[in-house]
Amino acid sequence: MFFRKSGLLPKNRVVRHTLYRLLLAAPMLPLAACGPSEDCSTGPESLTVDGVGYESDGKVSCARCPLDSIGHHALNCFEAAAGGKTTCYYYACSSDGRRPEGLRESLQHEQACELGALYAHVAWLEAASVPAFLRLADELAAHGAPKALVKAARRAAGDEVRHTRAMQALARRHGALMPEVDLPPFQPRSLEAMCTENAVEGCVRETFGALVTGWQARTAGDAEVRRALEPISRDELRHAELAWAVDAWAAERLTSPERERIRQARREALSALEHEVGSQPPPEHFVREAGVPSREQALGLLQGLAVLVV
Ligand SMILES: [Fe+2]
Ligand SMILES: [Fe+2]
Structure with a gap:
């Protein structure tokens, strides 16, 4: 070894x-929208690629996703292979x-x-x-x-x-x-x-x-x-x-x-x-x-x- x-x-x-x-x-759940006691079963949101950018450190910054409680944008935004759609997964509530x-x-x-x-x-x-x-x-x-x-x-x-x-x-x-x-x-x-x-x-x-x-x-x-x-x-x-x-x-x-x-x-x-x-x-x-x-x-x-x- x-x-x-x-x-x-x-x-x-x-x-x-x-x-x-x-x-x-x-499943990544939306974070800014609800508190810990609320139902956070919201699924991912599908957006166009227009809203998504990349910061200098390579992290995804998505203008369409709500900010979470510590000021971060989306955690993961995946660009679909076809159709010009991006799926944004972001913590919102939780x-x-x-x-x-x-x-x-x-x-x-x-x-x-x-x-x-x-x-x-x-x-x-x-x-x-x-x-x-x-x-x-x-x-x-x-x-x-x-x-x-x-x-x-x-x-x-x-x-x-x-x-x-x-x-x-x-x-x-x-x-x-x-x-x-x-x-x-x-x-x-x-x-x-x-x-x-x-x-x-x-x-x-x-x-x-x-x-x-x-x-x-x-x-x-x-x-x-x-x-x-x-x-x-x-x-x-x-x-x-x-x-x-x-x-x-x-x-x-x-x-x-x-x-x-x-x-x-x-x-x-x-x-x-x-x-x-x-x-x-x-x-x-x-x-x-x-x-x-x-x-x-x-x-x-x-x-x-x-x-x-x-
Ligand atoms: Fe351990
Ligand atoms: Fe441990």
């Missing part, structure tokens, strides 16, 4: 291409973490439909990801992994500290507090056990989490949520790439039966996630205000991820 001289992990083109392509399906071994569930079921509980739960998952990445870094170092992988795992732990704070702030806005992370001490384990956890929590769940976070950053009706999740979605994409880089590095050190068991664990994790997503449709206000994908959208995203996982 190739690592840059800078010690940073190379971008994974397959993972990035897959996630970006799936995120193109995210994840998941790496669960460490032994993590005990904290969600109070009676609060499960409240936005504050949702953000508090995500903050708790982000907080639980910190020890998961620190353990991964230590294990990678112990197994003689390249420094770039160890460094990326430590960096990810630092990212998760910031994510925890950001999600705690969203939870507090809704009067909710993050539950404590309840975790037994880690025990030594084999390379295969480490890779199985990486396959389930990183290659499947965190890769899906990166997709969901990117989706929320594009579609949440609440501008604070979009602002908080935009930088988090970039970090989560790197975490997904780290998971796949660990998987590729370890594959060269595992036996053929061990590799097959890990592939099987990935497939089972994808099926379990499909069952989870299919059996727990999010409340409508989670979709509207937090940008959580609906059940159908989430199942579509999971289907798209299958090309990476299977």
Whole structure:
């Protein structure tokens, strides 16, 4: 596997291409027109190309789209191949973490439909990801992994500290507090056990989490949520790439039966996630205000991820 001289992990083109392509399906909603509690189900507006320009930094500036609350114009305007029409997508109104071994569930079921509980739960998952990445870094170092992988795992732990704070702030806005992370001490384990956890929590769940976070950053009706999740979605994409880089590095050190068991664990994790997503449709206000994908959208995203996982 190739690592840059800078010690940073190379971008994974397959993972990035897959996630970006799936995120193109995210509906972009008009933002200046309505507040978080209103119905923001307006679709894209089709305009002539006359209204669209490009700024010096390459961003689209569309005079026909309303300004959003922080003075930005359209986010994406696509020129149709024929017919001289441009489709403008603009915000007007308006994840998941790496669960460490032994993590005990904290969600109070009676609060499960409240936005504050949702953000508090995500903050708790982000907080639980910190020890998961620190353990991964230590294990990678112990197994003689390249420094770039160890460094990326430590960096990810630092990212998760910031994510925890950001999600705690969203939870507090809704009067909710993050539950404590309840975790037994880690025990030594084999390379295969480490890779199985990486396959389930990183290659499947965190890769899906990166997709969901990117989706929320594009579609949440609440501008604070979009602002908080935009930088988090970039970090989560790197975490997904780290998971796949660990998987590729370890594959060269595992036996053929061990590799097959890990592939099987990935497939089972994808099926379990499909069952989870299919059996727990999010409340409508989670979709509207937090940008959580609906059940159908989430199942579509999971289907798209299958090309990476299977
Ligand atoms: Fe995170
Ligand atoms: Fe993460």
